[in-house]
Amino acid sequence: MPSRPESPPPADPPATPHPPRRRTVTTRTEVGVGVELRYETPHIVVLTIDSPPSNAFTWESRQSMLRALDVIEADDNIRAVVITGTGRAFTSGANLREDQALTDEQLADYIGEFSGMLNRIEALRMPVVAAINGATVGGGLEFALACDIRLASSEAFFVAAGVNVGLIVSFWRLPRVVGLGPAKEIILTGSRYTAEQAMRWGLVTEVYEPEALLPAALAKAQRIATRAPLSVEAAKSAVTRAFELSFDQGQALQTKKFVEMYRTEDHKEALRAFFEKRDGVYARR
Structure with missing residues (x-):
């Protein structure tokens, strides 16, 4: 009797294709010296202050920031903005070396332009997340206060430096964020405060190790960008x-x-x- 033919081995099940990984393609928009504007996604942009060593705003970098704000205000797709600095500083605000030779009228215009820039940041229709990576001094503190959500690196520190150089800063926004008592201490002493102290006062809401700061800020922005x-x-x-x-x-x-x-x-x-x-x-x- 002929032998029964062997059954062919069962075919391997078809391979399940892996879904393609979603890649984030970042694009940069040129806005000028000292500020970088990068689209992290179509709905999230990152503004990086890049004017080492203290990331102070010169006349040129202020114009760059204003152009960046023009781009952001004109783009209805943007739902969240992240602002950070390069190196060891977030920003020290206006460049004091530029204002030494100004007349009173020129100085008022100079301060008005810097304040107007902060007012535009605060008035952006979408939330602004500050990823405070380092030194936040003088006008830099005011810059951070103009943002909606503030996250800090464990290496960041904060100084309302006005009284240290015979000036006055941050007296309007700071009390509204941390309360009158802490604001008076910060402004009247000109002392340096750590990120942990800033978090206890509510100046920042979260503190991260340096390498985790920007990813955390982007995750916060992504959460916002997925809401209506x-x-x-x-x-x-x-x-x-x-x-x-x-x-x-x-x-x-x-x-x-x-x-x-x-x-x-x-x-x-x-x-x-x-x-x-x-x-x-x-x-x-």
Whole structure:
């Protein structure tokens, strides 16, 4: 009797293709000397202050920052901004060597331009995350205070240096962030404070090892960028105004903005995304 043919060996199961890895392609936009503008994703930009050794703002780097803000304000796709510095400094603010020969009128214009730059950062429609990598001194402290969320490296330190050089700085924003008592100590002594002390006062919300700081700031920005942008922007604007409003004004604004957001397509998409456990796809309407 002929032998029974052997059954062919079972075929290997088809290989399951690995999903392609999502790569982040960063692109740079030229804005000038002393400031780098980099798109980390279509929704997140990183501004790096690069004017060593202290990252002080010269006239040229102030113009570069203003051009960078022009780019950011004009791009509706941007949902979060990260600002950091190079080397061992975040920023020391304005370059004091530039203002020594100015007349009173020129000095007022000089300070007005620097303050206007900070006001534009604070007024950006999207949240700004400061990744404070090092020395934050004088006008640099004011720069950090103009940002919405402040994270710090364990090597960062903070000095309201005005009284150390016979000047005055940070008296308006700082008390609103840390309270009157800590603000008076920081401003009146001109002392140097560590990142840990800054966190205890609420000047920064988190402290990281140096190598973990920028990834943490980008993760924070990514979290923000996946929320409904219209509501994020409305919330930022309302919270920024909180100390300027009476209780009744605050309640009226909250009700007005709630109704506006409730009627948006983005609100409906946010609900769908929540129940479907996915990121929303928002149309800004």
